[in-house]
Each structure stands twice: as structure tokens, then as C-alpha cells.
Amino acid sequence: MSELSLARSRPLEGEGSDVAGTGDTVRRVLFHLLCLVLPLTSFLFVATGPHASGVGWWLLPLALSIAADFSGITDRRQPPQALPRWPFDALLYGLVALQVANLLLAFRLIAMTGFFDWHTLVAVLLVGTSSGYSGIVVAHELIHRRVRHQRLLGRVLMGLVLYDHFATEHVRGHHVRVGTPEDPATARFGESFHAFLRRTLPGQFASAWRLECRRLGDERMPWHDRRQLGNQVLHGLVAEWAFAAGVAAVFGGAAFAFHLLQAAWAVRLLECVNYFEHWGLVRTGARVDTTDSWDTDSAFTLY
Template identity: 55%
Template sequence: MLTRTSSVEAPTLQPGAIAKIWVRHLTSLFFPVLSLSFLWTGPHAWYVAALFMLPAVGIFVWDTTSHDERRQPVADLPAWPFDALVYLLTGLHFLILFELVRFFSAQGVFSADLVMLFLVVGANSGFSIITAHELIHRRKPWEQWLGRLMLCTVLYEHFYTEHLRGHHARVGTPEDPATARFGESYSAFFRRTLPAQFQSAWKLEAKRLGDESMSLFDRRMLQNRILHGLVVGWGIAFAVLAWFGYAAFAAYLLQAWVAIRLLEAVNYFEHWGLMRRQAQVSFVDSWDTYSWFTYYGLTGLSRHADHHAFPARPYQQLRVFEEAPVLPVGYIGSVDAVFAKNDEFMTTAAIELGRRGLGPFEEPGVSEEEALARLSEVRQEEDRIRLDRRAAWKKRLSRSWKTVPFPAQLALVFAAILVGTTAGVQWETGGGEMGFWSRAGLHAWIFGSLAIVIPARRYLSENAIGEIPSWGVALAMLLAVGVGGDAIFY
């Protein structure tokens, strides 16, 4: 078996090789260029917006059918052209975010473009985390700071601490919240890893400052990098709200959420089911893929085994090791499998682990039937635990709700409708001339009036003046409500 110190013979540098390799890596500009094209040509009719899916579909097909990129990196490859590409991708990320908030501040959120924001711009933000990941592994402090700033724009700066000091040290162990367990579904992994990674990062940072149990009000907290990331990340978000309005704010939060979902989908399949059997990280503790597009279009991400063995190795120098388990398709196809066909992904991955004798399988050559039987057993146990937790949660929620007095229940429902309606109108209009609280007051006036007029009309109809006159009284009351609302709020 290859060890962490194993060497792979690299090809020698041939004339023109640098330019050819660099040009292939320019494929990484696909998502930024597609996002900018979308933002610079909008707003779009729904049928025009849908056309921006066609290039993404083409990339999906390419990524799922290109499985032959096993060439080792060229020896003595100069770093500067590839560093320049990383810096270009970084600059494009910030440009796209600016264009994103400008775009949606001008046209509002609720449109066909919102769907494409989810699919195109959100995907680009997820791709940008790959660039940030490359930067935070660099040795120069300013490059690490640049990577952290990129993570702040998706509200996930704690990834810097957890990934470098947590994940890389504990990958493939039960202590690593970013390693998906054998048989664990993506939804279960996401619910577990999101809070667990933040908690891990917080503990690691508190330990760095000298006291894992220090109070939030300890003066040393001023040096806490997790707090710095929260302040900067949400500071940027609220600056977007203040300068560009509610629609831009909603779009900004949506791109961050999509980026996080994509990042954790990648985390999910990069180590799914693997269990480290030695103290030192080896090449069998990560999944690789031979997809051409994933390697060149996602800055070397396909060679994850070498990255974990040598985290400081730049993306253009990552190597292929035959010992690593191999995903059947590239990262684009794997993300699709995780989101849309999670059971199918787990089935394929379990068979691969059984064949190689990795994860829960002690020896190689495990049959498909045995591998799938083990997977089924684990999945049934996970489903039982999930259903028990859901039932317990519903029971607690129902019990808590029943303790709330009926008038308070009505008030809570009314408040939820009021806030939701007001927020929706504010986002759609970009705020307009009326502030949030003024609009909330107007909506409360309208909803409250309806809550009085409707039962009053019914009472008059059944107990006093009859059906038709009651409608006349109700219309008169609504007219009075309209006149009063106009006088108060406009």
C-alpha cells in the first residue's frame, strides 16, 4: 500500500507544456463567466432566464462522462500562472456579488431570475469556496486573509478554523464532524455537520486562546477569529441591506445558503463511509475522481486524497494515487447524485468500499450482496433513530403549544402572518417609500379590521338585520377602514 510519503514519478517539462496546462485550467472560469453573463443581461423573461441552464447542463454531461484524467502533474511547473488564475477567480467572486446585489435591488426578488440566482449564481458562490479553500491552505498570511474574506461573503468563515485545524487532523475518525459516516444520508449529515462544525471551530479557537471554557465576555474573546468572521460576514450582509434594500439582502442570503449546501454536499461525498485505520492520514482516507472537468474546472479538487496527505500542495501539483477509492462521476455529477439520488449514491459507494476493503469492510473483495446488506442494516437503524427523534420533537412541540393560552396562540399566528406578509412586500418592492414598521402597521390595520368586520357581518346577518343588509354594513365598515388607513399611514 502507498504510504503518505510515497512518491509518484512526474513527467518532465516539455516546450509549451506550461501554456497547455494553464489553458486547460482556464475551464475554471466557466461558472464566473456564466454568472456575470446572467447578471449583466438581466432582467430576463422566464424563457430567456431558462436558457442559462443550457451551459450548465452541458457541463453536467461533460463532468459525468469524462473519466480519464489521470495524468500526473509536470515536474518543475512554475507557480505564478496558476496563482494568477486563483487571484482572478477571487476578484471575479467579489465582482459577481456586487453585481448580484445591484441586480436584485433594481428588480426585486420574486421573478424568474430568482430561480436562476439559485442555480447559477449560487453555484458560482459554492465554486468560490473552492478558491477560498485553496487560499486558506497557502502559507502567505495575506492569501489566507483573502480566503477568509471570501468565506465571510457566504457567512461561513468558521470553515477556516475547523477545516485547517479540525478536519485535516481528524478526517476519517468519529471525532470529525465533516466526515460522513457509512450509511449516513446527506440530509442527516447536513443536520449533524452544520452545528457540529461551528461548535468544533469555536472550541478550537477557545483552546488557541488558552481556555476552552472561557466566558463570552472574557477580554480574550476580542482575539477570537470565529467572532471576527461573524462580525465581518454579517456586517457585509447588513451593509447590503442598508445600501441595496431588502431584495438584494434576500438574494445575498440565498447565494450564501446555496454555497453552504454545495460545500457540505462536497464534504459529504469526499469522505463518505471512510474510517481511518492509522494515526497518519493516508491516500485511502478520501475519495478521488478521474473527471477531466472536475480536475481542471474545479481547481484540482478531484485529487482529494493527495490534498489530505499534503495539504500545502498547490492545486496544479496534486497527484493521482490508485489506492484511493474512486467516485463513478465527477463532482458536478456527484452533487446531483447526493441531492437527487442519495440512495443510489450510497449504494454505488458501498460497493466500491467493499471491493477495496475500506470503511467498515476489513478485507477487500467483498461481494456486492454483502456490501449492500451491510448498508441496508445501517440505513434501517438510521431510519429508526430519525423517526424516533421526529416523533419526540413533534410530541414536545405539541405539548409546548398546548400550554400557550388560546388568545396568545391567536396573537402568535397573527404576528407570523403580519411579519411574513410585510417582509414579502418589502422584499418585492425593495422597500419603497414606506418603511418596514410603517408597512407592518398598515397590514396590522387591514388584518385587524378584517378580523372585526367578518364576524360582525355574520352576527348581524344571523341575529339582527339579515343577510343583504349585513353586507351593506360590512362594505361601509371596510370603506371607513380604507379612509382611516389612508389618513393614518399615507
């Protein structure tokens, strides 16, 4: 945890600036293009497969990405508030398209090669990792947006990793209870990752379900209550597993098993972030502030 530090409560270099010059805008957009490295690698791998040889070499960009994160290069500058939004929004939509394409092409590839093949392992690592940040990180951004279709798109991305309830729990639960014993997504002091994982996975789903039941009028309503027809967590659960069943029907059992594995890998990455982000922190104030999260200054991670 040497690279992690408490999120800063004081201004940093460049923080608070309202003006972004053209050069600064271009530089930041170009740096943000680094987020395409793994999704494009995944796309090229699944689109051009099956591969006669050298399957393992496709993992090189993933290994280099991990190495870059340990390079020690940091960036603590805050972006100007006046940066134009459209290039970054365009990048978000591009990542959404890549995520969907990568999954569909991966299903096709696994259907061709069979499950017990090196292509499956590489596809899980590449596409699953890409699902973790091209899918979940983009979804996290979108579910916080105020535009309805963007929030819906965020839920679709979460559904592609069988984790739609995150959209409910994260926005309406985690943001309210972060750093408190009531938050299933806050790791406790001394808690191991696997202990956290065993607690947070069912805990977040149960919390999301209760939040929806409360919205519908009764936090303790039974599952067979007619009001549950309006339960968004139930809607997401049905939709994501209907999609998974469709994968099995169209592409076969091998593709279905791959879908489960890439989703599990992506969710594990998400919960790794949750684990480190709030590990051992206890909120002392009534409102959440920057000291309630751990942060990293790794330049590569930022993009």
C-alpha cells in the first residue's frame, strides 16, 4: 500500500484553475487515449482469432500496463474545470461500443475453439480485465450522470458483467454510508481481501434489494409482493441473466461459461478497488469528504 495515500484535502498543483488552453486540452485528451490500449488489444485478439500460434503473446500489453503502473511516475495535477466535455464523452461512448463488440466477438471465438483451449484463458484475462475498466469504470461514470439514457447505458454495462445491482447500491447506498459499519463496500481495518469479498458480494446485493423495496414503500416486503414488479434490481437481475441465457442459446455452453468467468474477473477487479479505496477508514464527519478515501497518484492509473 506504499503508493496509496489519503486523498488530499488541500489544493494541489493546478487545482482550482477554471481555464484550459488548447494545448492543455489536446494533451489531456491524448493521455486519456491510453485507456484504449487494453480494449483495442482485446478487440484485435478476438476479432482475428482463432490464432494458430503465439496466443500468449497477446497478454504482453496487459503485462506492460501493470509494469507501467509500478513505474513510480506520478501526476497530482487536477484538470481545469473548463475542459470541453465532448471529447471525453466521445471516448466514453467509444469504450461502450468496444466493450459490446469485444464480448460478442469473444463469444464467437470461444464457440469456435471450445472452452478447454488457451484462447479461453487469454480471452478471460484480456476481455475480463477490459470489462473491469472499459465496462465497469465507464458504467460507474454513466450511472452518476443526470441524463436518463446515460444512466441506463451504465446499467447495461453493469449487466454485461452480471452486476446490475451495483448501480442501485453504489449511488444510493455506498455514497451515503461510506466509511461506516453499515456500508458493505467499505473494508474494515485488518480485514483480508477474501474476507471482504465474501462479505461484500452478498452484502451489496442485499443492500440494493432493500433500497428498492424501501423506494417501493416497504423495506421488508416479500419477494412475491406485486409491488416488486417495479423493483429495478429485479429488472436488472432478469435482464442480465436473460442475456446470459441468450449467449448459451446462440453461441453454446462454452461461450456461456466464458461469459461467467469474464464477469467474475471484472467484478473481482472492481471489488479490489473498493477494498483498497476505503480500507480501514472510519468516517468521523457527518458528510463524506476527501479524507474518507485512499488515493493513488500513479500517472498510468489516472488514464
